[in-house]
Amino acid sequence: MIKRRVHVAAAAIFSSDGQEVLLARRPSIVDQGGLWEFPGGKLAPYETGFEALKRELHEELGITIKRAQPLIRVPHEYPDKHVLLDVWQVHEFEGEPYGREGQAVRWVGLDDLFNYAFPAANLPILRAVMLPPEYLISAEEEEDTRFLSRLERALGEDGVRLVQLRAKTLDESAYLERAEKSLALCRDYGARLLLNADPGLLDKVDAHGVHLTSERLMTLERRPVAQGKWLSASTHDRVQLEQATRIGCDFVTLSPLRTTPTHPEAAPLGWHDFQQLVEYAGMPVYALGGMTREDANRARAVGAQGIASIRCFWR
Ligand SMILES: Nc1nc2c([nH]c(=O)n2[C@@H]2O[C@H](COP(=O)(O)OP(=O)(O)OP(=O)(O)O)[C@@H](O)[C@H]2O)c(=O)[nH]1
Ligand SMILES: [Mg+2]
Numbered sequence: 001m002i003k004r005r006v007h008v009a010a011a012a013i014f015s016s017d018g019q020e021v022l023l024a025r026r027p028s029i030v031d032q033g034g035l036w037e038f039p040g041g042k043l044a045p046y047e048t049g050f051e052a053l054k055r056e057l058h059e060e061l062g063i064t065i066k067r068a069q070p071l072i073r074v075p076h077e078y079p080d081k082h083v084l085l086d087v088w089q090v091h092e093f094e095g096e097p098y099g100r101e102g103q104a105v106r107w108v109g110l111d112d113l114f115n116y117a118f119p120a121a122n123l124p125i126l127r128a129v130m131l132p133p134e135y136l137i138s139a140e141e142e143e144d145t146r147f148l149s150r151l152e153r154a155l156g157e158d159g160v161r162l163v164q165l166r167a168k169t170l171d172e173s174a175y176l177e178r179a180e181k182s183l184a185l186c187r188d189y190g191a192r193l194l195l196n197a198d199p200g201l202l203d204k205v206d207a208h209g210v211h212l213t214s215e216r217l218m219t220l221e222r223r224p225v226a227q228g229k230w231l232s233a234s235t236h237d238r239v240q241l242e243q244a245t246r247i248g249c250d251f252v253t254l255s256p257l258r259t260t261p262t263h264p265e266a267a268p269l270g271w272h273d274f275q276q277l278v279e280y281a282g283m284p285v286y287a288l289g290g291m292t293r294e295d296a297n298r299a300r301a302v303g304a305q306g307i308a309s310i311r312c313f314w315r
Helices: 049-061 110-114 120-132 146-156 172-188 201-203 214-219 236-246 270-281 293-300
Strands: 004-013 020-025 040-042 064-077 081-094 105-109 134-137 164-167 192-196 209-212 231-235 251-254 285-289 308-310
Touching: 004 020, 004 049, 004 120, 004 164, 020 049, 020 110, 020 164, 040 049, 040 192, 049 064, 049 081, 064 293, 081 120, 105 110, 110 120, 146 164, 146 172, 146 270, 164 172, 172 192, 172 201, 192 231, 201 209, 209 214, 214 231, 231 236, 236 251, 236 270, 251 270, 285 293, 293 308
Parallel strands: 004 081, 134 164, 134 308, 164 192, 192 209, 209 231, 231 251, 251 285, 285 308
Antiparallel strands: 004 040, 020 105, 064 081
């Protein structure tokens, strides 16, 4: 059987406070009926993704979108078809959305999304919706006090909401102590903390998840943490991205986009190769390696979730 290829534009429409997204329920008589979805539909011939998005959201919800940014592109094999979901984030629109085709629509809090049943292709989209545009990787600091004041500055002034605790120079007990203190601070700001450490450390510190070095990633046979925790990994090429998919990582960093003082020996990917690898990944990807906050829009334009960095948040 030759599978149909279906190209779909869909939207994560955010409430004005950014804490809720709009879901629609597929009518029970259609394909995947009864499941919740991000509103949208198939591209008509010669339409771009954005044109299709505007048309579909008007047809299905009666709203007019002013602006949208790419969120994630997810290829997925269904038994009868190959779909490419081109998902956009929408923060500005006119009109009050309602189920114009009789379908149920509902605003759902980001923490509540996992209580809804979605089509099989949607897991990476849910991850992308829940993740922020910036991923802070902490710098080596000898003292906890100085470390915590810099972390607090990034959480407060920069509004960082996702933090990776990377501290190669600390022994386990010092790492655990810093992790506890960082976790308390992250909780105060509603941020998530991932441990760049042996996944077993989650039994000792109840952080939000674990970040795997590419070396650790390649040794694992299966996902080392429960589904309720976050799992990210450092990747540099296709083989590592494939392994990240195989063991069920929720998102990755992909580096180095540019050369950096911390890893001068590594050959940079550049934007072109980076974009191709992001398309291949099919999960949220943070661009890493010489990134500044000014690069965030460009990173998103080529399909990334956003940027990851040590230097641009650590002052
Ligand atoms: N809109 C949307 N479609 C999704 C999502 N997840 C997912 O797998 N799909 C799949 O993508 C395809 C979208 O087709 P659709 O039926 O919405 O297309 P459409 O609005 O143009 O409908 P029509 O062709 O009946 O007029 C379906 O096969 C659907 O199962 C999602 O979150 N939103
Ligand atoms: Mg539709």
